[in-house]
Amino acid sequence: MNIGAAARQSKLPTKTIRYYEEIGLLKADRAANGYRDYSEDDIHRLRFVQRARSLGFSVDECRQLLSLYSDRERASADVKAIALEKLGEIDRKIAELTALRQTLGHLVETCHGDSRPECPIIEGLSGKPASH
């Protein structure tokens, strides 16, 4: 299977697939004409990476997950450890964004948003202690 079809099946752009190969994440066979040739198994791996990336795993974590994916002897605990670590990261990010939303939301609420120049948002950013 050529890279274009692989891209359609894995929902990854061809550019990205080539990039993943370049960084040694996934390698492909080559056909006689030099074209990359993807097997069903390759497609599985591509989709696997696509899903893992969209769940927020870094490329390096994908590398780990892929090797666990290929290792039929590995303990599920090894996989769970990575996933739990990631879950913690996601929770931290959500907390951070929520605090941020809170602060910015407060600034927006207190701003009249009219034609006058007084603006609590600018004042807040410029360092005056927010009244909250």
Next chain:
Amino acid sequence: MNIGAAARQSKLPTKTIRYYEEIGLLKADRAANGYRDYSEDDIHRLRFVQRARSLGFSVDECRQLLSLYSDRERASADVKAIALEKLGEIDRKIAELTALRQTLGHLVETCHGDSRPECPIIEGLSGKPASH
């Protein structure tokens, strides 16, 4: 004031301050010896940018906000528009991360995390429809 002191007061690394100057975000006077020289007003701007960045505004948005900050005639509505746009982005990100947390959390919950190789996380990533 030298860049080091400016960095301490603005809570920005010197590298970052120089970078901001390089990209035309903030420029500094130069002392006779060639050192950058920061006024109190410069420090305000640096802190302003530092806060805006930490609230998730992009460097380009900081550029806009800075010009609004300097413009005493601007309408607060102009500032509010940018902030509201950003608020929407933050909400979208939170929603995205929450969905992600949900999916990954479900996978983690269903994984025993023991020495056996059966692993719903890997299965989930490899494309088997999640049971949820």
Next chain:
DNA sequence: GATGCAGCTTCCAGCCGATGGAAGGTCAAG
């Protein structure tokens, strides 16, 4: 005044994770 060291300067490279584009080879249809 020599020495040492912190702090400043510039410049160049690299990080992540792609993405865009140029220049050129290949293949199947019409």
Next chain:
DNA sequence: CTTGACCTTCCATCGGCTGGAAGCTGCATC
């Protein structure tokens, strides 16, 4: 035989820094 889709490689660019090298400056200490 030509067109156009698809493939190849290579090199540049994005954002937002960050690190390091090589070389000034400024100030304290001997």
